[in-house]
Amino acid sequence: MTRSATAAHPDNAAPSPEAKVTPMMEQYLELKNAHADCMLFYRMGDFYELFFKDAEDAARTLGITLTKRGKHLGEDIPMCGVPVERSDDYLMRLIAAGYRVAVCEQIEDPAEAKKRGGKSVVKRDVVRLVTPGTLTEEALLEPKRANNLVAVSRLFSGEEEARYGLAWIDVSTGGFGVVELGEGSLGAEIARLDPAEVVAAEAVANDEVLRDAAMGCGATISPVGRDLAEGPGAERRLAEHFGVSTLEGFGTFSRAEIGAAALAVSYVERMWRGTRPPLSAPVRAARGSTVEIDAATRANLELTRTLSGERKGSLLATIDRTVTAAGGRLLADWLAGPLTDPKAIEGRLDAVTRIAEDLLFRRRLRDALSAAPDLSRALTRIAVGRCGPRDLAGIRDGLAAARAVAGFVREDEPAAIRRAADALSAVDAVVEQSLAGALADDLPLKLSDGGFIRLGFDGTLDEQRQLRDESRRVIADMQARYAELAGARTLRIKHTNFLGYFVEVPAEKGEELRRPPLSATFIHRQTLQGAMRFSTADLSDLEARIAAAGQRSLAIEQKIFAELAGLVMTHEAAIRAASDALAALDVAASLAELAVERRWVRPQIDSSLAFDIRGGRHPVVEAAVAAAGETFVANDADLSPPQNLESGRIWLITGPNMAGKSTFLRQNALIAILAQMGSYVPATSAHIGVVDRLFSRVGAADDLARGRSTFMVEMVETAAILNQATPCSLVILDEIGRGTATFDGLSIAWAAIEHLHEVNRCRSLFATHFHELTQLTKRLPRLHNVTVRVTEWNGDVVFLHEVVPGAADRSYGVQVAKLAGLPSAVVERARIILAELEAAERGASVETLIDDLPLFAARPAASPTAGAPHPALEALDAIDPDELTPRAAQDALYRLKQLLR
DSSP: OOBOOOOSSGGGOOOOTTSOOOHHHHHHHHHHHHTTTSEEEEEETTEEEEEHHHHHHHHHHHTOOOEEEEEETTEEEEEEEEEGGGHHHHHHHHHHTTBOEEEEEEOSOHHHHHHTOTTOOOOEEEEEEEOGGGOOOGGGSOTTSOOEEEEEEEEOOTTSOOEEEEEEEETTTTEEEEEEEEHHHHHHHHHHHOOSEEEEEHHHHTOHHHHHHHHHHTOEEEEEOHHHHOSTTHHHHHHHHHTOSOSGGGOOOOHHHHHHHHHHHHHHHHHTTTOOOOOOOOEEOOTTSBOEEOHHHHHHHTSSSOTTSOSTTSHHHHHOOOSSHHHHHHHHHHHHSOBOOHHHHHHHHHHHHHHHHOHHHHHHHHHHHTTOOOHHHHHHHHHTTOOOHHHHHHHHHHHHHHHHHHHTOOTTSOHHHHHHHHHHHTSOHHHHHHHHHHBOSSOOSSGGGOOOBOTTSOHHHHHHHHHHHTHHHHHHHHHHHHHHHHTOTTOEEEEETTTEEEEEEEHHHHHHHTSTTGGGTOEEEEEETTEEEEEOHHHHHHHHHHHHHHHHHHHHHHHHHHHHHHHHHHTHHHHHHHHHHHHHHHHHHHHHHHHHHHTOBOOEEESSOOEEEEEEOOHHHHHHHHHTTOOOOOEEEEOSOOTTOSSOOEEEEEOOTTSSHHHHHHHHHHHHHHHHHTOOBSSSEEEEEOOSEEEEEOSOOOBGGGTBOHHHHHHHHHHHHHHHOOTTOEEEEESTTTTSOHHHHHHHHHHHHHHIIIIIOOEEEEEOSOGGGGGGGGTOTTEEEEEEEEEEETTEEEEEEEEEESOOSOOOHHHHHHHHTOOHHHHHHHHHHHHHHHHHHTTSOHHHHHHHSOOOOSSOOOOSSTTSOOHHHHHHHHOOGGGOOHHHHHHHHHHHHHHHO
């Protein structure tokens, strides 16, 4: 959620006319009141200063000193400040902490304020509102992570469910996409986009699904007023931004999509105080074009970050071999949204195969790509005027890399590589040549530093520089002349920002310079302990000429810079296309490098329901195991439809904790994701029919903030799976029902398996410790028992990590507890209790129970006697479950069965 920062003034309003307020504080309060939900960075010379509660919050968040400056209404004014030179570092920390920042700059020269006389204050105004989703500064962005701003609109149509429009913009690169979807898909789509900030009207921002999804991504939620979020002018506002009269040239969009897109654009323009960022035309994402993966599944599988929130240890960090920032962002995008079109997937795999099979081509390609800076982000900073010389150099070097890559791509390459090469060749060579000819080799960070235009590029500039740069020789000559005139070999010409250039001599010599005839040349300025300082008419004149030459040379450089930036922007579309092509080649080369390095194989992808993995391995765990010098145990998984059946298998997996069940579950989900994103996979072979939705319920966590227990979270996630999974989906479930009483949990797991088998009919992996469930394979033809092999040695369990057909007859929980370090007395007592409980249970026949219970029915049976309660219902109502022993419960069940006959 957005954190507000308000001034410590009553109601954050301007003071009464009777209150004594300085002109500067009056200006500050006026600006602060206009941006009450932001911290105000108030420019004071070389610092941004913060006052009142802003100062207290900033000092605490940034770990800087809190001081005070004057009084307001009789109270000390808390104050802290940050240097303008280092403001990006502090902004990044405040934004990460959830604050919004209004940047207030001086918009007039202080000399102009002085001309107005009295206590005139330099004019200031807020030039920009800094929020997580509207950043462009390189220092504030993660190079390999997209910085998406997501805008959400909602429409109701009659009795139908609400339809949502989603628009996402990465302001730093200009990317722009839209999609319309239902409430059931809202959370999954936001999780895929992983936004930094979510914008919506206040009513929509309070939508529980939206808030859950945003919180899961760590995104800031920014509610906005109706002027931005609603109104019939949405299409007009959007068209005006792109300078067109109609959106028809961009494609066909729904009302919800147009509303979200207009909201996104209007919000960015407001944050940028009317500046229009350079955005690509909105692209409508086809529904179902990517695998739908909800936020819980992404978290469970640790796709882009671990459960602790770190990138290290995630699947993305494990597979990332990209050498460019744009490639890293595109890889994350591919991983977040695996494709569902087999033809498109095969196109990506063709490119990976070509690069993987040719070592020389792969090395040349990656070497050339590694020299490419971040073209798209540099281009955006140039377009909005927040750039420096190094951004132009980034364009120059990126285009040079593009030319190098295009030069060794053959005509017979796979289509994806050929398309990329064509885009790289489409940029006019004059852009790179002009930048290369104009820019110096060693470039400053800021435009105001000067010195970024190459010597010899502009004759007038060279002349001004010569006058400026030869000042050392001129001053040295002048110093020698003055030393001879004064008869003082220790005379020196020095410079300070306060005095400018001056002559300094020892104090005893200075007295001579103050007397005629030397006093006619040397004008006394300052007396120090042991030294005196003087100025001369020639020295003052030289200083003025040097300063003027510096200013003129900087003005010439800035003019040349503006011309070069204009040249770049005239080729913006081609440069952005080249940037996208470099990123796509980087991802393909990265996946090829990974495949060769890890000995992964190309998967077979089609539209069937096949899911046949041979020798599958968990990519993250295998990497960790290999780093420790050990070998990962590979396993097969076959969820393809059995012969003569049309739906995929469900594997029921039993075995002890620590044996590797969860690893096996996750690795098959990750292999499916890798395959459909266009990557080779960690297996000896893989045949995968396209998965449309992927669900994973693995691990345990509570949600105390919303009053949900671990079991409640488990049930909510399980409900989402059972309500949404289709025959083309892949479902991964681990230990369903373990968070409640044994019979409750067993019943839930039992019913869930039947539902998956009879209703969802999807390919599933279902791990459990309820061994009673293994008997269901006698009734459910697509359910198959597999177990993780273990063996016992001297009373201890040895994990073999092999998944084989069959069912476990025990969970080895006591042995695992012993390995965990439980006191030996507790372990021995547990063994005794376990033996007694198992002996008591031997009388109950699970097989009999399986035979007696009717199979799951998708629709409830009709009542036996309309209008009168069934005898079985009356008997059931008379039972008190809390008073039943296991044996009594079984007897009651037999009685109910008799009544139903």
